[in-house]
Amino acid sequence: MNGRMSRLLLPLAAAFALAVFPADAQQDTAGQMLSACKAIPAAQSGTGEVRLPTDFYTGYCWGAFSSLQSATTSKDWRGRQQFDACVPPQTTRMQLIAAFTHYAGNHPEQMEKDYFGVALDAFKDAFPCSRK
Secondary structure (H helix, E strand, C coil): CHHHHHHHHHHHHHHHHHHHHHCCCCCHHHHHHHHHCCCCCECCCCCCCCCCCCCCCHHHHHHHHHHHHHHHCCCCCCCCCCEEEEECCCHHHHHHHHHHHHHHHCCCCHCCCCHHHHHHHHHHHHHEECCC
């Protein structure tokens, strides 16, 4: 490839990358996640078995809360919770999703905020840390 061709392709490639990967990618809002998670709290049967709908949104919610479950139940190198919520390690993903959907349903003013922060607020509410 000659020098002139590479000088033309570089700006074109950069413009393409900016169009495909915007710098300020929109985060999912609490309202969007609440909508994606709406079928999950009702999916648990009386036997404790979970039968989730097999659709994209349910899978998206389940995956998002898998990450939240790992983040909120892990401890730092000193053995301390990493967030202000003290989620017990035995807490199920269903319990986390139920805490989020309950909290989000009662706080419509937070529907446009990033779901991660609203979920942390929900966990702080549902699993407060005891002050020593």
